[in-house]
Amino acid sequence: MTELIPWINDEINRMRREMDHLLKGCWPDIGADLLMGGFSGRVFLEISQTEDALTVKAVVPGIDPEDLEISVCDDKLTIKGCKKERSVEGGNYYQRVEKKLRSFCRTVPLPSRARIHDIKATLHGDILKIVVPRWKPRETRFIRVEID
Structure with missing residues:
Protein backbone atom coordinates (compact mmCIF):
# COMPACT_ATOMS: atom_id res chain seq x y z
CA MET A 1 0.00 0.00 0.00
CA GLY A 31 29.89 -1.57 28.01
CA ALA A 32 30.27 -3.24 24.63
CA ASP A 33 33.77 -1.86 24.11
CA LEU A 34 34.80 -2.83 27.62
CA LEU A 35 33.48 -6.36 27.16
CA MET A 36 35.37 -6.71 23.89
CA GLY A 37 38.58 -5.42 25.48
CA GLY A 38 38.54 -1.92 24.01
CA PHE A 39 38.22 1.57 25.38
CA SER A 40 34.95 3.36 24.77
CA GLY A 41 35.94 6.79 26.07
CA ARG A 42 33.72 6.38 29.14
CA VAL A 43 35.53 6.07 32.44
CA PHE A 44 33.69 4.95 35.53
CA LEU A 45 35.00 6.01 38.92
CA GLU A 46 34.78 4.33 42.30
CA ILE A 47 35.34 6.84 45.08
CA SER A 48 35.78 5.84 48.70
CA GLN A 49 36.70 7.94 51.69
CA THR A 50 38.13 7.11 55.08
CA GLU A 51 39.36 9.30 57.92
CA ASP A 52 42.90 9.07 56.52
CA ALA A 53 42.46 9.30 52.74
CA LEU A 54 40.25 9.65 49.69
CA THR A 55 40.70 6.84 47.16
CA VAL A 56 39.65 7.12 43.52
CA LYS A 57 39.71 4.05 41.28
CA ALA A 58 39.13 4.25 37.54
CA VAL A 59 39.00 1.53 34.88
CA VAL A 60 41.14 2.71 31.95
CA PRO A 61 41.56 -0.31 29.62
CA GLY A 62 44.48 -0.20 27.23
CA ILE A 63 45.67 3.30 28.12
CA ASP A 64 49.42 3.79 28.57
CA PRO A 65 50.60 5.63 31.68
CA GLU A 66 52.19 8.27 29.41
CA ASP A 67 48.72 9.07 28.04
CA LEU A 68 47.27 9.78 31.50
CA GLU A 69 47.35 13.24 33.07
CA ILE A 70 46.39 13.80 36.70
CA SER A 71 46.24 17.33 38.08
CA VAL A 72 44.98 19.22 41.13
CA CYS A 73 43.68 22.78 40.95
CA ASP A 74 41.33 24.69 43.26
CA ASP A 75 40.49 21.64 45.39
CA LYS A 76 39.57 19.56 42.33
CA LEU A 77 41.29 16.40 41.13
CA THR A 78 41.19 16.04 37.34
CA ILE A 79 41.98 12.84 35.45
CA LYS A 80 42.51 13.09 31.70
CA GLY A 81 43.51 10.42 29.27
CA CYS A 82 43.46 9.45 25.64
CA LYS A 83 43.94 6.36 23.56
CA LYS A 84 45.14 6.49 20.00
CA GLU A 85 44.40 3.58 17.71
CA ARG A 86 45.57 3.07 14.16
CA SER A 87 44.66 0.18 11.90
CA VAL A 88 45.92 -0.49 8.40
CA GLU A 89 44.29 -2.87 5.96
CA GLY A 90 45.35 -3.34 2.43
CA GLY A 91 45.47 -5.49 -0.61
CA ASN A 92 47.27 -5.34 -3.92
CA TYR A 93 45.51 -2.21 -5.14
CA TYR A 94 44.35 -0.39 -2.05
CA GLN A 95 45.26 0.57 1.47
CA ARG A 96 42.79 1.59 4.15
CA VAL A 97 44.09 3.48 7.17
CA GLU A 98 41.76 4.14 10.09
CA LYS A 99 42.73 6.33 13.03
CA LYS A 100 40.75 6.72 16.25
CA LEU A 101 41.33 9.06 19.15
CA ARG A 102 39.27 8.46 22.26
CA SER A 103 39.67 10.71 25.25
CA PHE A 104 38.10 11.33 28.62
CA CYS A 105 38.20 13.90 31.40
CA ARG A 106 36.76 13.40 34.88
CA THR A 107 36.90 15.85 37.79
CA VAL A 108 36.43 14.96 41.46
CA PRO A 109 36.05 17.56 44.23
CA LEU A 110 38.61 17.07 46.97
CA PRO A 111 37.62 17.09 50.63
CA SER A 112 38.95 19.64 53.05
CA ARG A 113 42.24 18.72 54.70
CA ALA A 114 43.54 17.04 51.52
CA ARG A 115 47.33 16.84 51.33
CA ILE A 116 47.71 17.61 47.65
CA HIS A 117 51.52 17.35 47.71
CA ASP A 118 51.34 13.72 48.87
CA ILE A 119 48.93 12.34 46.24
CA LYS A 120 49.99 8.97 44.82
CA ALA A 121 48.77 7.38 41.58
CA THR A 122 49.39 3.78 40.52
CA LEU A 123 48.29 1.75 37.52
CA HIS A 124 47.75 -1.99 38.01
CA GLY A 125 46.64 -3.55 34.74
CA ASP A 126 43.64 -1.48 33.68
CA ILE A 127 42.89 -0.05 37.15
CA LEU A 128 44.14 3.44 37.96
CA LYS A 129 44.23 4.06 41.71
CA ILE A 130 44.73 7.54 43.15
CA VAL A 131 45.15 8.01 46.90
CA VAL A 132 44.74 11.49 48.34
CA PRO A 133 45.91 11.52 51.97
CA ARG A 134 44.19 13.80 54.46
CA TRP A 135 45.67 15.85 57.26
CA LYS A 136 45.02 14.28 60.60
CA PRO A 137 43.00 16.53 62.88
CA ARG A 138 45.09 18.12 65.55
CA GLU A 139 44.40 17.59 69.17
CA THR A 140 41.94 20.04 70.56
CA ARG A 141 43.61 22.32 73.03
CA PHE A 142 41.46 24.08 75.56
CA ILE A 143 42.49 27.47 76.88
CA ARG A 144 41.45 28.43 80.34
CA VAL A 145 40.10 31.91 80.79
CA GLU A 146 41.65 33.68 83.71
CA ILE A 147 39.76 36.26 85.67
CA ASP A 148 41.61 39.46 86.62
Whole structure:
Protein backbone atom coordinates (compact mmCIF):
# COMPACT_ATOMS: atom_id res chain seq x y z
CA MET A 1 0.00 0.00 0.00
CA THR A 2 2.82 2.42 0.81
CA GLU A 3 4.17 1.98 -2.73
CA LEU A 4 1.09 3.77 -4.06
CA ILE A 5 2.03 6.99 -2.28
CA PRO A 6 5.50 7.88 -3.61
CA TRP A 7 6.67 10.13 -0.76
CA ILE A 8 5.65 7.99 2.22
CA ASN A 9 8.56 5.51 1.99
CA ASP A 10 11.10 8.32 1.88
CA GLU A 11 9.45 10.08 4.80
CA ILE A 12 9.29 6.92 6.93
CA ASN A 13 12.92 6.07 6.16
CA ARG A 14 14.00 9.63 7.00
CA MET A 15 12.14 9.47 10.33
CA ARG A 16 13.68 6.06 11.08
CA ARG A 17 17.20 7.40 10.39
CA GLU A 18 16.59 10.43 12.61
CA MET A 19 15.28 8.27 15.47
CA ASP A 20 18.25 5.90 15.15
CA HIS A 21 20.60 8.87 15.26
CA LEU A 22 18.89 10.32 18.36
CA LEU A 23 18.82 7.02 20.22
CA LYS A 24 22.42 6.23 19.35
CA GLY A 25 23.50 9.50 20.98
CA CYS A 26 21.47 8.85 24.13
CA TRP A 27 22.24 5.19 24.66
CA PRO A 28 25.50 4.11 23.09
CA ASP A 29 26.52 0.47 23.29
CA ILE A 30 26.80 0.36 27.07
CA GLY A 31 29.89 -1.57 28.01
CA ALA A 32 30.27 -3.24 24.63
CA ASP A 33 33.77 -1.86 24.11
CA LEU A 34 34.80 -2.83 27.62
CA LEU A 35 33.48 -6.36 27.16
CA MET A 36 35.37 -6.71 23.89
CA GLY A 37 38.58 -5.42 25.48
CA GLY A 38 38.54 -1.92 24.01
CA PHE A 39 38.22 1.57 25.38
CA SER A 40 34.95 3.36 24.77
CA GLY A 41 35.94 6.79 26.07
CA ARG A 42 33.72 6.38 29.14
CA VAL A 43 35.53 6.07 32.44
CA PHE A 44 33.69 4.95 35.53
CA LEU A 45 35.00 6.01 38.92
CA GLU A 46 34.78 4.33 42.30
CA ILE A 47 35.34 6.84 45.08
CA SER A 48 35.78 5.84 48.70
CA GLN A 49 36.70 7.94 51.69
CA THR A 50 38.13 7.11 55.08
CA GLU A 51 39.36 9.30 57.92
CA ASP A 52 42.90 9.07 56.52
CA ALA A 53 42.46 9.30 52.74
CA LEU A 54 40.25 9.65 49.69
CA THR A 55 40.70 6.84 47.16
CA VAL A 56 39.65 7.12 43.52
CA LYS A 57 39.71 4.05 41.28
CA ALA A 58 39.13 4.25 37.54
CA VAL A 59 39.00 1.53 34.88
CA VAL A 60 41.14 2.71 31.95
CA PRO A 61 41.56 -0.31 29.62
CA GLY A 62 44.48 -0.20 27.23
CA ILE A 63 45.67 3.30 28.12
CA ASP A 64 49.42 3.79 28.57
CA PRO A 65 50.60 5.63 31.68
CA GLU A 66 52.19 8.27 29.41
CA ASP A 67 48.72 9.07 28.04
CA LEU A 68 47.27 9.78 31.50
CA GLU A 69 47.35 13.24 33.07
CA ILE A 70 46.39 13.80 36.70
CA SER A 71 46.24 17.33 38.08
CA VAL A 72 44.98 19.22 41.13
CA CYS A 73 43.68 22.78 40.95
CA ASP A 74 41.33 24.69 43.26
CA ASP A 75 40.49 21.64 45.39
CA LYS A 76 39.57 19.56 42.33
CA LEU A 77 41.29 16.40 41.13
CA THR A 78 41.19 16.04 37.34
CA ILE A 79 41.98 12.84 35.45
CA LYS A 80 42.51 13.09 31.70
CA GLY A 81 43.51 10.42 29.27
CA CYS A 82 43.46 9.45 25.64
CA LYS A 83 43.94 6.36 23.56
CA LYS A 84 45.14 6.49 20.00
CA GLU A 85 44.40 3.58 17.71
CA ARG A 86 45.57 3.07 14.16
CA SER A 87 44.66 0.18 11.90
CA VAL A 88 45.92 -0.49 8.40
CA GLU A 89 44.29 -2.87 5.96
CA GLY A 90 45.35 -3.34 2.43
CA GLY A 91 45.47 -5.49 -0.61
CA ASN A 92 47.27 -5.34 -3.92
CA TYR A 93 45.51 -2.21 -5.14
CA TYR A 94 44.35 -0.39 -2.05
CA GLN A 95 45.26 0.57 1.47
CA ARG A 96 42.79 1.59 4.15
CA VAL A 97 44.09 3.48 7.17
CA GLU A 98 41.76 4.14 10.09
CA LYS A 99 42.73 6.33 13.03
CA LYS A 100 40.75 6.72 16.25
CA LEU A 101 41.33 9.06 19.15
CA ARG A 102 39.27 8.46 22.26
CA SER A 103 39.67 10.71 25.25
CA PHE A 104 38.10 11.33 28.62
CA CYS A 105 38.20 13.90 31.40
CA ARG A 106 36.76 13.40 34.88
CA THR A 107 36.90 15.85 37.79
CA VAL A 108 36.43 14.96 41.46
CA PRO A 109 36.05 17.56 44.23
CA LEU A 110 38.61 17.07 46.97
CA PRO A 111 37.62 17.09 50.63
CA SER A 112 38.95 19.64 53.05
CA ARG A 113 42.24 18.72 54.70
CA ALA A 114 43.54 17.04 51.52
CA ARG A 115 47.33 16.84 51.33
CA ILE A 116 47.71 17.61 47.65
CA HIS A 117 51.52 17.35 47.71
CA ASP A 118 51.34 13.72 48.87
CA ILE A 119 48.93 12.34 46.24
CA LYS A 120 49.99 8.97 44.82
CA ALA A 121 48.77 7.38 41.58
CA THR A 122 49.39 3.78 40.52
CA LEU A 123 48.29 1.75 37.52
CA HIS A 124 47.75 -1.99 38.01
CA GLY A 125 46.64 -3.55 34.74
CA ASP A 126 43.64 -1.48 33.68
CA ILE A 127 42.89 -0.05 37.15
CA LEU A 128 44.14 3.44 37.96
CA LYS A 129 44.23 4.06 41.71
CA ILE A 130 44.73 7.54 43.15
CA VAL A 131 45.15 8.01 46.90
CA VAL A 132 44.74 11.49 48.34
CA PRO A 133 45.91 11.52 51.97
CA ARG A 134 44.19 13.80 54.46
CA TRP A 135 45.67 15.85 57.26
CA LYS A 136 45.02 14.28 60.60
CA PRO A 137 43.00 16.53 62.88
CA ARG A 138 45.09 18.12 65.55
CA GLU A 139 44.40 17.59 69.17
CA THR A 140 41.94 20.04 70.56
CA ARG A 141 43.61 22.32 73.03
CA PHE A 142 41.46 24.08 75.56
CA ILE A 143 42.49 27.47 76.88
CA ARG A 144 41.45 28.43 80.34
CA VAL A 145 40.10 31.91 80.79
CA GLU A 146 41.65 33.68 83.71
CA ILE A 147 39.76 36.26 85.67
CA ASP A 148 41.61 39.46 86.62
